[in-house]
Amino acid sequence: MRNxxxxxxxxxxxxxxxxxxxxxxxxxxGYSFNANPVNMMIWEGFTLDWYTGLFGLTERSxxxxxxxxxxxxxxxxxxxxxNSLFVAVFTTTIATxxxxxxxxxxARFRFRGRRLYDGFLMLPMMMPDIVLGIGLLxxxxxxxxxxxxxxxxxxxxxxxTSYVFIIVQARMAGLDPALEEASADLGxxxxxxxxxxxxxxxxxxxxxxxxxxxxxSMDDLVITYFVSGTGDTTLPVFIFGMIRRGVKPEINAIAxxxxxxxxxxxxLGLWLRSRKTD
Amino acid sequence: xxxxxVILGLLLGPVTLFLGVFxxxxxxxxxxxSVLTPGLYGGVEWAFYHWNYGRVFGxxxxxxxxxxxxxxxxxxxxLGFAAMTVGICLLxxxxxxxxxxxxxxxxRLVFLFLITLxxxxxxxxxxxxxxxILKPSGLLNGVLMATGLVEAPLEILYTPAAVVxxxxxxxxxxxxxxxYGAIDNLDRAQVEASLDxxxxxxxxxxxxxxxxxxxxxxxxxxxxxxxxVGNFIVPDVLGGAKGLMIGNxxxxxxxxxxxxxxxxxxxxxxxxxxxxxxxxxxxxxxKRSDTR
Numbered sequence: 001m002r003n004x005x006x007x008x009x010x011x012x013x014x015x016x017x018x019x020x021x022x023x024x025x026x027x028x029x030g031y032s033f034n035a036n037p038v039n040m041m042i043w044e045g046f047t048l049d050w051y052t053g054l055f056g057l058t059e060r061s062x063x064x065x066x067x068x069x070x071x072x073x074x075x076x077x078x079x080x081x082x083n084s085l086f087v088a089v090f091t092t093t094i095a096t097x098x099x100x101x102x103x104x105x106x107a108r109f110r111f112r113g114r115r116l117y118d119g120f121l122m123l124p125m126m127m128p129d130i131v132l133g134i135g136l137l138x139x140x141x142x143x144x145x146x147x148x149x150x151x152x153x154x155x156x157x158x159x160x161t162s163y164v165f166i167i168v169q170a171r172m173a174g175l176d177p178a179l180e181e182a183s184a185d186l187g188x189x190x191x192x193x194x195x196x197x198x199x200x201x202x203x204x205x206x207x208x209x210x211x212x213x214x215x216x217s218m219d220d221l222v223i224t225y226f227v228s229g230t231g232d233t234t235l236p237v238f239i240f241g242m243i244r245r246g247v248k249p250e251i252n253a254i255a256x257x258x259x260x261x262x263x264x265x266x267x268l269g270l271w272l273r274s275r276k277t278d
Numbered sequence: 279x280x281x282x283x284v285i286l287g288l289l290l291g292p293v294t295l296f297l298g299v300f301x302x303x304x305x306x307x308x309x310x311x312s313v314l315t316p317g318l319y320g321g322v323e324w325a326f327y328h329w330n331y332g333r334v335f336g337x338x339x340x341x342x343x344x345x346x347x348x349x350x351x352x353x354x355x356x357l358g359f360a361a362m363t364v365g366i367c368l369l370x371x372x373x374x375x376x377x378x379x380x381x382x383x384x385x386r387l388v389f390l391f392l393i394t395l396x397x398x399x400x401x402x403x404x405x406x407x408x409x410x411i412l413k414p415s416g417l418l419n420g421v422l423m424a425t426g427l428v429e430a431p432l433e434i435l436y437t438p439a440a441v442v443x444x445x446x447x448x449x450x451x452x453x454x455x456x457x458y459g460a461i462d463n464l465d466r467a468q469v470e471a472s473l474d475x476x477x478x479x480x481x482x483x484x485x486x487x488x489x490x491x492x493x494x495x496x497x498x499x500x501x502x503x504x505x506x507v508g509n510f511i512v513p514d515v516l517g518g519a520k521g522l523m524i525g526n527x528x529x530x531x532x533x534x535x536x537x538x539x540x541x542x543x544x545x546x547x548x549x550x551x552x553x554x555x556x557x558x559x560x561x562x563x564x565k566r567s568d569t570r
Binding site for chain 2: 013155
């Protein structure tokens, strides 16, 4: 940059940009410690009540009725978290296997319609989630399938397979096929070549794809919203419902914990990537 | 050779079956439902019915269904909001992507990490944060009033501006990364040459930088536009009646009005907008790479 003044202005603009991105997250973290139960905008002092309350440990005095309602909603939230984890684990497993298999097939086999297939796999990613969500809803209801965690897992796999595919495909493109050919020439079966030669080289890509699938599955709101049964909500759908019903201070505590979890996961991803380049 | 096709079948069979049944079939079912007759109590009757589209585009006869111009205006509003989201994301991200690409390696990685981090944190949580900030009693108004900049709280929440703000906020990483890729690949020697040969900064930007980074701009625009058109979460949380988008209409048809065929017709409209945008982008990108 030849113009120091211009560069300074650009730097200022950029730092404001990053402040714009991060300020909202800090706002939530700040309010999650605010003791004011009625108007959370007015600072009343530091408290951990909303955190202890999440796990039914709150010591705030309340009558038996509201306490029961309180514990019930806490139970619902923890159930939603369990559902989210359950769905994410299964979705990640299925989507990773299917996405990896597809990436290997498209990179190592020549067959008719290969390019068409390549484009077809982009579609679930590009399709607006509301369209996919209602398509699946009509489909399940028409077939008479009960909406449950299973239908949520199916819904997530439809588009997350494509995400895994893209990431593994990128890794695949950087590999040297000569290694696999050598393995085959030396008498290894396809299975042994896959296990001992191909998969170890693909591992960082597969891990990256799986991590991405897990994160997106945990966070998916729209598709889950349409294909979840009444009893089986996930955490994002639960929080969405809470926001619609009216904001309670506990949301700040949940949100803060989610932000912390996402920072941890992102750091894990970064660490995996730095290991790959070593 | 035979063995090879067995292996190919094993690798591609499951995914083909899965996406065929749970992706293609549901899309076809939407198309089918969009021309079925809505039943009296939320069901459907298996008879052809084109008024679902007539209600939106204006050929309703006024007896079976009534043409309601509000649907078209909501469609155009959704397209407008999505276009504004793309434009604002672009204006915000382009200078910052340029700035990041000129930083020393270490800082570049730090800021790239900071851009991707929000992508890992929950979408609904990030929107909720804006709800806290924009509320009449919220942080923004608190600060504005405490500093004496405004007398009464600004009504920002539940306006179209809040919806566009929310969409810009959640879409920024999707615009930034393709843009950064293009700007990072920029041939700096050409920029220098242009300046050395006497072109002004504006000329250099328009004639050298913009054409070279156009693929990144187009990529980011498509990736931001598509999820924005059908978005219903952002308008639901931050928008009021004036911020309603076509995604909200679809959601209402399925979960409260229970008119599934009409909802299916509305999603067909969203889907066709998306396909047109995608096809245009792909053919233009292909043409560009051919002429090069």
